[in-house]
Amino acid sequence: MTGGILSVLSVLTYIFIFLLGAAILGVIVLFVVDYTQNHDAIRRNYPVIGRFRRIFSKLGEFFRQYFFAMDREEMPFNRAEREWVERATRGKGNTIAFGSTKSLEPPGTPIFVNCAFPTLDKDAAETATCEIGPYCEHPYASRSLFNISAMSFGALSVPAVRALSHGAKMAGCWMNTGEGGLSPYHLEGGCDIVFQIGTAKYGVRDSDGNLCDDKLREVAAHEQVRMFEIKLSQGAKPGKGGILPAEKVSREIAEIRGIPEGQASISPNRHPEINNVEQLLDMVAHIRNVTGKPVGIKSVVGAYGWLEEMCEAIHKRGIESAPDFFTLDGGDGGTGAAPMPLMDNVGLNLKESLPMLSDIFHKYGLRERIRIIAAGKRITPSEVAWAICAGADFVNSARGFMFALGCIQSLKCHKNTCPTGITTHDKRLQRGLDPEDKKVKVANYCKNMVHEVEVIAHSCGVDEPRQLRRHHVRIVQDTGKSVALNALYPRPAILPQYTESMSPVR
Numbered sequence: 001m002t003g004g005i006l007s008v009l010s011v012l013t014y015i016f017i018f019l020l021g022a023a024i025l026g027v028i029v030l031f032v033v034d035y036t037q038n039h040d041a042i043r044r045n046y047p048v049i050g051r052f053r054r055i056f057s058k059l060g061e062f063f064r065q066y067f068f069a070m071d072r073e074e075m076p077f078n079r080a081e082r083e084w085v086e087r088a089t090r091g092k093g094n095t096i097a098f099g100s101t102k103s104l105e106p107p108g109t110p111i112f113v114n115c116a117f118p119t120l121d122k123d124a125a126e127t128a129t130c131e132i133g134p135y136c137e138h139p140y141a142s143r144s145l146f147n148i149s150a151m152s153f154g155a156l157s158v159p160a161v162r163a164l165s166h167g168a169k170m171a172g173c174w175m176n177t178g179e180g181g182l183s184p185y186h187l188e189g190g191c192d193i194v195f196q197i198g199t200a201k202y203g204v205r206d207s208d209g210n211l212c213d214d215k216l217r218e219v220a221a222h223e224q225v226r227m228f229e230i231k232l233s234q235g236a237k238p239g240k241g242g243i244l245p246a247e248k249v250s251r252e253i254a255e256i257r258g259i260p261e262g263q264a265s266i267s268p269n270r271h272p273e274i275n276n277v278e279q280l281l282d283m284v285a286h287i288r289n290v291t292g293k294p295v296g297i298k299s300v301v302g303a304y305g306w307l308e309e310m311c312e313a314i315h316k317r318g319i320e321s322a323p324d325f326f327t328l329d330g331g332d333g334g335t336g337a338a339p340m341p342l343m344d345n346v347g348l349n350l351k352e353s354l355p356m357l358s359d360i361f362h363k364y365g366l367r368e369r370i371r372i373i374a375a376g377k378r379i380t381p382s383e384v385a386w387a388i389c390a391g392a393d394f395v396n397s398a399r400g401f402m403f404a405l406g407c408i409q410s411l412k413c414h415k416n417t418c419p420t421g422i423t424t425h426d427k428r429l430q431r432g433l434d435p436e437d438k439k440v441k442v443a444n445y446c447k448n449m450v451h452e453v454e455v456i457a458h459s460c461g462v463d464e465p466r467q468l469r470r471h472h473v474r475i476v477q478d479t480g481k482s483v484a485l486n487a488l489y490p491r492p493a494i495l496p497q498y499t500e501s502m503s504p505v506r
């Protein structure tokens with residue numbers, strides 16, 4: 001018995017000495033590697049120990065998110081916002097206790113103006129239908145205030161697109177394909193679809209990368225495809241085309257896009273054939289003629305002289321020639337992959353560009369002709385309600401719906417290693433995303449969002465969200481006082497020569 005214990009102990013001792021020796025040898029090897037390499041100054045000056053810096057910075061991301069960051073602190077979306085989405089996806093009551101954890105003092109905070117006699121539940125109306133593209137063969141009428149913003153199949157995985165497609169159908173909202181073409185997964189759920197034409201014309205291109213009318217007709221033949229959107233730019237990367245890293249270009253994605261498999265897919269930084277507003281209007285007219293469906297443009301606004309130029313050109317051609325809608329992206333919009341300087345500091349934020357765009361269209365008597373769809377960090381009801389007050393007819397969200405799919409903001413969309421299976425083509429990781437479960441969450445998120453925007457509208461004394469106007473929201477200033485949005489952005493007068501074109505209601 002004692003002999004047995006002694007021999008086990010001696011084996012353990014040998015193992016320990018072996019492991020210790022291996023560890024010391026490992027440290028010596030790392031020391032030599034670090035000391036002799038020349039691309040990392042910290043490791044060269046502090047061999048081995050310098051490696052902990054990188055390990056701790058990686059771990060820091062995790063610790064900050066779960067242990068140290070306060071509810072309202074993180075970027076791009078803080079925990080309170082993400083948790084609101086999560087509660088909304090569960091379809092249960094979205095009430096919280098005790099009081100708001102949101103500071104209402106920072107300049108820019110919107111405060112909605114509740115009225116003394118809010119709308120009684122019995123008087124509340126359903127969100128009104130809004131028609132897009134009255135002059136085309138198949139106009140589109142939609143009640144859906146809140147919709148799924150452009151995210152391409154490629155940036156998103158198969159189960160993510162499937163869950164969004166089914167969820168959109170259940171909630172009655174539309175889904176934008178993004179620039180990666182139309183896949184069977186978009187169609188699967190039966191929802192309304194907006195087909196986006198990016199600068200590489202994925203899905204509707206010929207072998208030279210030019211727009212192909214036959215393919216356009218094929219896409220338009222799907223009844224579900226309700227509108228076409230020409231993407232000029234995106235808030236996260238204005239002046240830069242789409243970027244799909246090589247590891248995400250699978251055979252299926254390559255086939256749908258019309259590009260080679262396994263090679264990074266970089267689209268041109270603008271439509272090569274659109275050099276000015278006249279050519280833009282030509283392209284709108286062409287796609288509308290070929291498809292018979294409403295055609296709009298998507299852009300983030302920085303310089304804005306071209307918008308007035310476009311309005312003048314529209315009047316010269318006749319108001320039928322206008323884009324049927326304008327999707328305005330905020331400079332702080334999201335993306336699968338983009339260079340940081342473009343993401344951070346190029347393109348105006350929606351808070352400034354949305355009232356401005358709406359006013360330009362109003363000034364030219366085109367406010368009702370060109371519907372405005374606003375996107376950019378609108379993931380909770382107050383942000384959506386603000387956008388409606390400021391001048392949007394519809395609001396789109398990309399990252400809100402990613403949260404509904406289970407996104408944990410790990411910021412790995414460009415790496416094919418998304419831990420929640422949303423932006424990866426790794427089958428093992430996709431296993432975590434069950435479209436059957438997530439479609440219900442997508443639908444619940446959308447429905448609860450609309451419901452709570454309605455709650456804000458009723459508190460302001462109007463029957464439904466589309467009746468919200470600028471005077472219903474005040475914006476906190478740096479003096480601490482709030483000023484009504486209609487005082488900050490007063491509606492300009494309609495230019496006299498255009499007063500006849502269309503009655504501006506909003």
Ligand SMILES: Cc1cc2nc3c(=O)[nH]c(=O)nc-3n(C[C@H](O)[C@H](O)[C@H](O)COP(=O)(O)O)c2cc1C
Nearest residue numbers: 149150151178179333334335336376377397398399
């Ligand atoms: C993963 C991902 C992929 C995207 N792909 C596209 C795209 O293909 N085309 C496009 O116009 N915008 C794309 N966007 C931008 C969104 O459509 C949207 O305009 C922007 O993210 C702002 O909305 P959000 O703040 O709700 O995310 C993408 C965004 C994300 C997060």
